[in-house]
Amino acid sequence: MIEHHKGNIIINFLVALVLLCMKYDFAFASAKVTCIEKEREALLTFKKGLIDHGGVFSSWRIENVENMKNECCKWNGVFCSNTTGHVTALLLPGNWSRDYYLEGNKISSSLLDLHHLENLDLSGNEFGGTKIPKFIGSLKNLRHLNLRQSNFSGIIPLQIGNIINLQTLDISSNDLLSENLNWLSHLSLLSRFDLSYCNISDPNWLQNILKLPSLQELYLQYSYFPEFKSTSLINSSSKSLSILDLTSTELDSSTFDWLFNVSTSLTKIYLSNNRIKGQIPDAFAKLNFLEYLDLSRNMLEGEIPKSLKNLSHLQNLLLAYNNLSGTLPEMMKSFGLRQLSLRGNNFTGSVPESLGQLSKLEFLDVSFNYLKGIISESNFKKLGNLKVLDLSFNSLAFNISPDWIPDFDLDVINLARCETGPGFPTWIRTQRSFSWLDLSNAGISSKVPKWLWSNLSPGVQYLNLSHNQISGTIPDFSPEMMFVSIDVSYNKFSGPVPLFPPSNWIFQLSQNMFSGPISSICDVSYGALALLDLSSNRLTGEIPNCWEQMSSLHILNLGNNSFSGAIPHGLGSLLQLETLHLRDNNLSGKLPSTLQNCSSLRMIDIGGNRLTGKIPGWIVGANFPDMTHLSFRGNRFRGSIPSEICSLTQIQMLDLSRNNFSGKIPQCFDNFGSLVDKSTINSGMIGISFQLTDYNVSSLNIVKDYIDYALVQWKGQELEYRRTLTLLKLVDLSGNRLVGDIPGSFSSLKGLISLNLSRNSLTGNLNHDIGQMEMLECLDLSSNRLSGTIPIGLARLHYLAVLDLANNDLTGKIPSSTQLQSFNASAFAGNSELCGLPLTLCPGDGPDPSTSNQFGDSDEEKDDGDGILTLSFLKEFGISIIVGFIFGFWGVVGSLLVKESWRRTYFSFWDGIGNWLYVRTTVLWTKLWIS
Incomplete structure (x- = not known):
């Protein structure tokens, strides 16, 4: 009984002890979220120097008096220690654009009251070109400092070298200058250093960086630094250096050999967009742990060296845009490659079947080379992990069985200029998740299969079937689809124009047989649309008046159709419009005055319609400072040509032919600066750039170039000019009722290529x-x-x-x-x-x-x-020839005939010459024969 009682006492004691521990633990846990008052005040002072545009500081406030000590650890971007409550991290990164939420900010010295701060991230914010404050060097406990792309300028403060615990330092993408990097010698723990986009003037910059004993990652892309000699390079202490980025640093072949002695543990090397010439050095084979090698956009020549086969860890090999030649090496089958980019070189021959053995390959790009031959299933035998396939712009022909089911499921299929026809490639039906499909100029002449449209996943972004002979209809695209670009131009598609997704940027259906009205485009708001080309079809009806819902449109081409009615006033809402093609329709009425709002216009082509009225006065340089091509040809415009038109100083093509213009030609044509200048100024192309992302291996940055074109009267023929349009500088005022003299200012047009003033009354x-x-x-x-x-x-x-x-x-x-x-x-x-x-x-x-x-x-x-x-000169010239012949020829020959001694001497001389030549030739021939 006593023992039982003792047992209860022991149990109760243990329970009480546990409860007591739990009590203290709860109290301790409660203490973990306690905000230090001095640090809270320091944060509030720091906030006063910042402008909050994005509501990031909305939580930086006191809810009530009772929670004054607890609230700051819950603020956005503030992180506290779970044990002491001290602020350890302040993470306030911006959005990497010029719409910074901290525009015109200042870093307050109140940060010095955060004695336990270990991580400070103010990247992507706007600090107005101010200098990095020197007091940051007093934050002795900092381990991570990120000031990337924050618009700092001036000299990098040496005081950063006082932060001896610093492990990562990113001050890239600012306007900074480094005159001396000796301060790095104190940062023995620094493992990641990003100095990209910096101007380095320290002649010993590389030695100072490579002395860092813990350095693992070094990023210097787009930096400028002095040249150095490899022989002056001291031994590197960075034996742990793993990642080296020297992209776009103007590195040449004579100054990059040192990297082979930097570290044997290098795993990633970025050397793209430099000036490295010659062959790929065999010394890369020394880097046994190399996984990523980027030598793209250099001037490398020759073949891929066989020594690279020793790089057993190599996973990514990027050699795009060089001058490499030869055939694709068979030894690639020994690689564990995941990414191979040989785009834009001079490789010849066929695609080796060994590429089909790279079972880990995810990204394959051999486009823009001179490869030829047949592509069959064996080229893809073991490529089950392949996600990106780009064989475009070669001379390759596919010979694939209709029943073939590949092991891969591609994200990117780019086979432009590859012969995949005449039938539509059926193996694409097995690809369920591609975001990019380019079968342009692929020799396809069949009807489009219905399964293609049903196979398009919601994530598809790029579709290009242009320049084939594909027939059939196109159904409406689902609004949920994420298309960026659709191009089915130069085919034989028919039926109504399909509805396209509101996310679309580029929609090209030109040179087909689409018919009917296009009023359906008013049913969807296309706020992202930048290019709409429906030209050269069979479209009818009036042009709809709902353009305000396409506010991002840069290029609109509705030419060569059968549209009727007036040009809608709603086009004036397209404030970013650069090119407007409405030519060769049945449009009537006057030009809407709202077009003067489109001040970005560079080309207006409304020729071949039935438009009337006078040239409006608002078509002047003040409204259209960038106008280069203006065509009103083949309409019913009347009245005089206003002198204000000469304010179009950038004009390269002015075509007002075949109208009813009267009066005199303005005397101010010498104001056309582009026609006075003999050089070619305008590029003729409008680039619309966009990025396709979400690829497992690599995102793709795309610039879609739209080439402007015009229909002009040239050398007696009506021709369409595209790529050479920029070379054509033309003034055509023919087929009107113009009177008066030809202005003397035309003589100043030294760059003018074609002038047509015919069929007037000049x-x-x-x-x-x-x-x-x-x-x-x-x-x-x-x-x-x-x-x-x-x-x-x-x-x-x-x-x-x-x-x-x-x-x-x-x-x-x-x-x-x-x-x-x-x-x-x-x-x-x-x-x-x-x-x-x-x-x-x-x-x-x-x-x-x-x-x-x-x-x-x-x-x-x-x-x-x-x-x-003149003829008199001819007579004198003929007499001179006759006299010269008489005295020259007969003076010599006649003398020899008359005087015998001279004749003997003359012929004896030539006999001696002949005998001498005979003897010398005989002796020389004998010596050669004996030898």
Whole structure:
């Protein structure tokens, strides 16, 4: 009984002890969230120096007086110790854009009251170009400091070297200068150092960095540093260096050899976008632990060295955009490669079947080479992990069984310019999760299979079936789809224009047989749409007036259809519009005044319609400072050409032909700076860049270039210019009712390629300074009332290939030159008082056409300023030849005939020469024969 009682006492004691411990534990746990008052005040002071645009500091407030000691450890970005309650981390990263939530901030010295702060992250914020405060060096317990992309400038403070516990330091992507890196010698624990986008002027920068004994990761991309000699490099103490990033540092072949002696433990090397020439060094084979090697965008030549087969750990090999050549090496089968990029080189031959043995391969890009041959199932035999396949822009042909089911499920399928037709490749039906499909220019001439549209997953972003002969219809796309770009242009698709997803940026359906109205596009708000091209189809009805829901549109092309009605006023809401193509429709009415709101316009092509009215005064440079191409051709515009049009200083193509314009041509054409300048200024392309992400191996940055084009009258033919459009500088005012003289300002247009003023009622003389238009290739002034003589300067236009001066009142003789006489007589026909080749001879010309053509009038000398020979000069020249022949030839020969002694001496001399040559030749031949 006593023992039982003792047992109860012991149990009760133990229970009490446990409860007591739990009590203290709860009390201790309660203490863990206690905020130190001094640190809370320091945080509130720190907050006063910052501007909160994103609500990040919304939690930085006192809920009630009772919780004053507890609240700061629960604030956004504040982290406290679970044991002491001290603030240990302050993590306030920005959003990496210029919409920073800390715009114009200052770092308060109140941070010095956070004595236990170990992690400070203020990256991605805006500090207005101020210097990194020196007092940061007094935060002695900091282990991680991140000030990346925060708009700091000036010299990196040496005081950072006082933070001896620092393990990671990221001050990249600022405007910083480092004159001396000696302060690094104190940071013996630093393992990760990012100095990218920094200007380093310390001549010993590399030695100072490589002395860091704990350094594992070094990032110097886009940094500038002085050149150095490898022989002056001291031995590295960074035996643990694993990652080295020297992307875009202008490194050349003579200054990168040192990296082979830096560390034998290197696992990742980034050397892309430098100036490394020659062959890939065999020394890479020394780096036994190398997993990632990026040498893309250099000037490497030759073959991939076989020594790389020793890199048994290599997983990523990127050699894109070099000048490497030869065949793809068979030894790649020994790699454990996951990523292989050989894009943009000069590789030839076939794709080896050994690539199909790389069972770990996830990313394969051999595009833009000179590979050829057949691709079969054996090329993909063991590629079950493949996610990205890019064989585009080679000469490869697929020979795949219709029943083939590959082991892989691709994210990216890029087979542009590969021969996969004539049928649609059926193996793509097995790919259920691709985000990118490019079968453009693939020789497909069949009907599109219905399963293609049903197989498109909601995550598909890029679809390109352009430049084939694919027929069939396209159903409406689901609004849930995440398309960025759809391009099915240059095919034989028919039916109505399908609804496309609201996320779409690029939608190209041109050069097909789509029909019907497009009013359905008003049913969805396309706020992200940047490019809409529905040109060259069979579309009808009026152009809808709902463009305000496409506010991001840069390019709109509805040309070459059968649209009718007026141009909608709603187009004026497209404030970012750069290109507007409405040509070759049945549009009528006047230009809507709202278009003047589209101040970013560079090209307007509304030719080939039935538009009326006058050219509005708002088409001036003040509204369209970037306008380069303006085409109103083939409409019913009337009135005079306003002088304000000369404010379009960047104009390269002005086509107002085939309208009803009257009055005089403005005298201010010399204001067209782009036509005065002989150089090519405008690129002619509008780039729309976007990024496709969510790939397992690598994201893809895409720039979609839209090439502007125009339909112009060129050398007597109506032609469409695309890639060469930037070279074409043209003024076409033909087919109107213009009167008066040709303005003298035209002579200033030294860069003009084509000038067409035909079929008007222009009068006066041709400008005598026309020879200054030295780049002119086409000149058509036919069917006017021009008078006077043809100026001599016209003969100096050496590039002139097309000339038409027919049906005017020109008089006098056509200037003589190889250029003008090469044109057909029709170029000068219809000028009754014009003479000279290639027309009939002028009065007094000689009977010999060739002589007349070359030497002019036979009766008197004529100096036309071009140095053309006259007939009198020919006579003197002929007499000189005859006299010279008589005295030269017969003076010598006659003397030999008359005087016998001279004759004997002459022939004896030549006999001696002959005997000497014979003896020397015989001796030389004998020596050669004996030897």
